[in-house]
Amino acid sequence: MIVAxxxxxxxxxxxxxxxxxxxxxxxxHRRHLPWRAAPGTKADPYHVWLSEIMLQQTTVATVGxxxxxxxxxxxTVADLAAVxxxxxxxxxxxxxYYARARNLHACAKAVVDRHGGRFPADEAALLDLPGIGAxxxxxxxxIAFDRPATAMDGNVERVMARIHAVTDPLPGSKxxxxxxxxxxxxxxxxxxxxxxxxxxxxTLCGPRAPRCVLCPWMASCRGRRDGLAELxxxxxxxxxxxxRRGVAFWLTNAKGQVLLRRRPESGLLGGMMEVPxxxxxPGAELAYSRALRWAPAAADWQRxxxxxxxTFTHFHLELTVVRGHLxxxxxxxxxxxxxxxxxxxxxxPTVMRKVVTWxxxxxxx
DNA sequence: AATGCGTGGAT
DNA sequence: TATCCAAGCAT
Numbered sequence: 508m509i510v511a512x513x514x515x516x517x518x519x520x521x522x523x524x525x526x527x528x529x530x531x532x533x534x535x536h537r538r539h540l541p542w543r544a545a546p547g548t549k550a551d552p553y554h555v556w557l558s559e560i561m562l563q564q565t566t567v568a569t570v571g572x573x574x575x576x577x578x579x580x581x582x583t584v585a586d587l588a589a590v591x592x593x594x595x596x597x598x599x600x601x602x603x604y605y606a607r608a609r610n611l612h613a614c615a616k617a618v619v620d621r622h623g624g625r626f627p628a629d630e631a632a633l634l635d636l637p638g639i640g641a642x643x644x645x646x647x648x649x650i651a652f653d654r655p656a657t658a659m660d661g662n663v664e665r666v667m668a669r670i671h672a673v674t675d676p677l678p679g680s681k682x683x684x685x686x687x688x689x690x691x692x693x694x695x696x697x698x699x700x701x702x703x704x705x706x707x708x709x710t711l712c713g714p715r716a717p718r719c720v721l722c723p724w725m726a727s728c729r730g731r732r733d734g735l736a737e738l739x740x741x742x743x744x745x746x747x748x749x750x751r752r753g754v755a756f757w758l759t760n761a762k763g764q765v766l767l768r769r770r771p772e773s774g775l776l777g778g779m780m781e782v783p784x785x786x787x788x789p790g791a792e793l794a795y796s797r798a799l800r801w802a803p804a805a806a807d808w809q810r811x812x813x814x815x816x817x818t819f820t821h822f823h824l825e826l827t828v829v830r831g832h833l834x835x836x837x838x839x840x841x842x843x844x845x846x847x848x849x850x851x852x853x854x855x856p857t858v859m860r861k862v863v864t865w866x867x868x869x870x871x872x
Numbered sequence: 873a874a875t876g877c878g879t880g881g882a883t
Numbered sequence: 884t885a886t887c888c889a890a891g892c893a894t
Contacts (some may be wrong), residue, residue: 715887
């Protein structure tokens with residue numbers, strides 16, 4: 508594929524980056540990660556898939572404990588496929604991007620139903636599975652099956668932008684960066700090469716303060732030659748986050764249980780549990796009388812002092828917590844009554860755990 | 873193709 | 884404190 512020359516800086520030619528140099532560096536410095544196969548051994552496609560889904564927009568440090576728990580509880584893809592979605596959502600709680608958990612479960616079932624419980628090695632077949640996009644299909648093909656696929660993630664984009672001094676901003680430059688990356692994938696050890704690029708992006712060629720003097724590709728890096736490395740990749744500006752506000756209703760019953768309910772299957776926090784709340788809308792805090800329209804039951808609602816703040820990908824949220832109590836068991840109220848001691852076993856996202864902490868503390872963290 | 877979708881750590 | 888960022892996907 509031809510790459511637009513205008514998007515890279517010109518100048519005296521540098522030696523092309525050699526995959527062999529990156530592989531040699533990888534062999535000497537490879538990181539041990541829970542899902543990574545020992546040198547010279549074959550990776551388990553289930554482990555590779557599970558880790559790749561968890562690692563989408565999520566750091567290695569965060570994923571580690573979740574990966575270990577999932578693997579201990581569900582050692583094979585068939586085990587995962589056999590359980591209820593809610594069990595998966597509970598294990599996933601706190602990891603974020605909950606559509607991943609729904610797709611993870613759907614994918615496990617599809618692998619069992621469509622592929623006899625074995626992950627396909629073919630990139631196109633992988634792409635057909637729920638939750639597996641262009642990046643993940645390529646990553647699994649490369650890492651689990653040692654196929655020469657081009658896995659484009661943030662690391663690879665950054666490394667390619669710097670090596671080739673691509674100054675066009677992301678995301679527009681993605682096709683250019685992918686073509687540049689594809690041209691480098693070697694026929695031998697493509698899986699190790701792919702992981703080597705991740706390690707390079709994570710340890711030496713990070714977003715800030717690249718440690719160029721340690722880089723196996725330093726002599727081939729146009730970005731470094733041009734003094735641009737740390738400035739690349741250039742990114743388009745992001746929109747400012749608006750603030751949305753709402754009211755959460757902490758309702759207890761005669762047994763000391765608290766009312767929870769399940770959110771709609773899709774959308775924000777889809778399928779997860781929540782403390783019942785009003786809609787979360789832009790604008791000023793709802794007037795008390797208007798907020799009570801959203802209450803799950805009639806009660807003597809009392810506002811707690813302070814506010815629960817949380818930031819999602821695209822908006823800030825400010826929740827006011829009000830408390831109410833029922834003198835009966837609340838069997839007529841829609842939702843699930845849950846004892847506070849059992850909250851840890853619920854599919855509660857982080858924002859709702861903040862509400863729980865706030866309400867139980869009476870308005871203190 | 874732009875937008876919606878979480879969270880925690882680093883700076 | 885505010886912003887950026889992390890092994891992206893679905894629509």
